[in-house]
Amino acid sequence: MNELRIGMRKGSPTAVRPRWYRRRWARWTAGALATVLVLVAVAGAWVIRQNTYDLREERVTITGGAWPLKGVLAWPKKGKGPFGLVVFVHGDGPVDATHETFYRPMWEAFAKAGYASLSWNKPGVGGAEGNWLDQSMDDRAAETIAAIRWAERRPGIDARRIGLWGASQASWVMPKVAVRLPELRFVIAVSPAINWLRQGRYNLMAELEDAGASPEKVRAEVGRSDTTLRLLRSDASFEQYKAAVGDARDMTADRWRFVTKNYTSDAERDLAAMRVPVLLVLGGHDRNVDVADTEAGYRKALRAPGRLQTRRYPNATHSLVRKELEESQLKLTLVAIAAPRSLSAKGFLDDQRRYLSAIR
Secondary structure (H helix, E strand, O other): OHHHHOOOOOOOOOOOOOHHHHHHHHHHHHHHHHHHHHHHHHHHHHHHHHOOOOEEEEEEEEOOOOOOEEEEEEEEOOOOOOEEEEEEEOOOOOOOOOOOOOOHHHHHHHHHOOEEEEEEOOOOOOOOOOOHHHOOHHHHHHHHHHHHHHHHOOOOEEEEEEEEEEEHHHHHOHHHHHHHOOOOOOEEEEOOOOEHHHHHHHHHHHHHHHOOOOHHHHHHHHHHHHHHHHHHHOOOOHHHHHHHHOOOOOOOHHHHHHHHHHOOOEOHHHHHHOOOOEEEEEEEEOOOOOHHHHHHHHHHHOOOOOOEEEEEEEEEEOOOEEHHHHOOHHHHHHHHHHOHHHOEOOOHHHHHHHHHHOOO
């Protein structure tokens, strides 16, 4: 058998193997490779299918406000218009029109109910003019109203069936819009807060609790928060803020300016003046917003029969994503790629579709 080793590298899979074995090995390797390629193709087709939505997306420029807005108007592929319209109001941060595609499963659900969806890049995002950090909540409300007026003139839109969908920070925008436009048919408020300062303190304490912070750390962070509030109330500059707290962390001059414009935001008065029906959507694991405070505030303000419906999702976080997914970046990424409709809490999409389907 020694002659079979002549001229063969040590460790080669065909070393000391007869010719028939080498042929079988080659066939097996080719078959395994073909199987892998088929599985990759199937997986790729699955991902493409899962990220393809029953929508017709139109890139639009929304005019009539402080500056043109770059947006997306997502139309139902099926059905005969005119269609109702859901106008999206973003939460905090530099959000683009699709919210990095997170909105598309909702657009599809709304399309099944006979509604188009309108969303746009925040100012300064994705090549849009302006800077979203220059905006107050009143500025954002004026921007939303301008978008609604623009949409009312679009062929294919039923101006009698227009409403708002918004999450988190949108809670200080949508009530202002609804007070000024009482003809709106609905507001869908996802994880909203009532008071900016109460929301901030709740979020701080929740994060400290989750981190297992020591009593000394809690006192230090609460002291920093109290110092920040005193500086805001005294109209301090960003430089004064940095001098007072030392490490500015994620705070920038632009962000400081944004906070000074908005930290007194409170939705209670606008909610009480609203006459538009509201669907309130709350997650059971919201660490950003005190959902008990929110629900109490909405029930107090919207007392008239039929003005408030509430949907609670015990396993959902602030973003209405399933808790077990948000706790694992790997799981979150895989589901976002392979099954984006499964990111949200069970029933979240279907409940909103049914809510809109009942509006005539």
